[in-house]
Amino acid sequence: MNDLSNYRKSYEKSELLESNIPEDPINLFDRWFHEAEEFGGDSEVNAVTLTTIGLDGFPKARVVLLKKFTEEGFIFYTNYNSEKGKAIAENPHVCLSFFWHTMERQVIIKGIAKKIDGVSSDIYFESRPDGSKLGAIVSDQSEVISSRAFLEEKLQALENSFEGTVIPRPDHWGGFIVTPLEVEFWQGRPNRLHDRIRYQNKVDFTWEIDRLSP
Numbered sequence: 001m002n003d004l005s006n007y008r009k010s011y012e013k014s015e016l017l018e019s020n021i022p023e024d025p026i027n028l029f030d031r032w033f034h035e036a037e038e039f040g041g042d043s044e045v046n047a048v049t050l051t052t053i054g055l056d057g058f059p060k061a062r063v064v065l066l067k068k069f070t071e072e073g074f075i076f077y078t079n080y081n082s083e084k085g086k087a088i089a090e091n092p093h094v095c096l097s098f099f100w101h102t103m104e105r106q107v108i109i110k111g112i113a114k115k116i117d118g119v120s121s122d123i124y125f126e127s128r129p130d131g132s133k134l135g136a137i138v139s140d141q142s143e144v145i146s147s148r149a150f151l152e153e154k155l156q157a158l159e160n161s162f163e164g165t166v167i168p169r170p171d172h173w174g175g176f177i178v179t180p181l182e183v184e185f186w187q188g189r190p191n192r193l194h195d196r197i198r199y200q201n202k203v204d205f206t207w208e209i210d211r212l213s214p
């Protein structure tokens with residue numbers, strides 16, 4: 001039996017008060033991201049759980065790496081033909097959630113995902129090491145394959161054919177940008193009286209700010 005009922009922790013590191021937050025959630029995200037990097041010691045602060053609604057009607061969550069965030073949104077890269085890629089093509093409503101446990105913080109973003117333009121994907125693809133570029137070409141992400149050897153042989157064949165040449169970005173690989181509609185910041189507090197501040201995007205990027213009960 002694995003009884004985990006005694007696993008509990010008091011959250012005491014910080015607080016999230018209306019008197020100390022910006023009008024725009026991207027600014028607060030920026031502050032929290034850099035604090036997680038600087039003080040948190042989490043090794044992959046840009047790892048984010050992406051949830052999509054699948055073609056089968058089920059939500060599915062998996063980790064991707066956030067590669068950029070701006071006022072316009074949050075960018076990650078993937079295979080457009082993967083399960084998540086097909087899910088987004090059918091239903092662009094997605095959720096991104098970060099858990100920075102060393103900071104006792106969570107951020108949950110609901111938004112609309114759309115493909116970024118090809119030139120921007122090219123620029124990012126070009127910055128990747130050759131091995132990652134070839135991996136993106138080799139992997140028909142989310143398809144069933146016969147064995148690991150199948151992948152390794154395919155990689156070897158590609159390495160030979162691209163030796164000494166530029167490796168082009170495949171059309172089926174690129175970025176998605178998630179435009180946020182709602183961003184919730186959660187700061188753990190003692191006695192389970194956590195701080196939860198939610199920003200909701202009203203018209204033209206004016207943000208309504210509410211405190212939610214923990």
Ligand SMILES: Cc1cc2nc3c(=O)[nH]c(=O)nc-3n(C[C@H](O)[C@H](O)[C@H](O)COP(=O)(O)O)c2cc1C
Nearest residue numbers: 047062063064065077078079082083084085141142
């Ligand atoms: C730490 C970590 C980072 C990952 N980064 C990415 C990523 O940036 N892009 C990506 O497509 N998959 C990434 N993956 C793999 C995904 O979690 C997932 O297995 C893959 O994208 C296939 O998902 P799908 O079949 O639901 O489309 C990462 C996994 C982990 C654990």
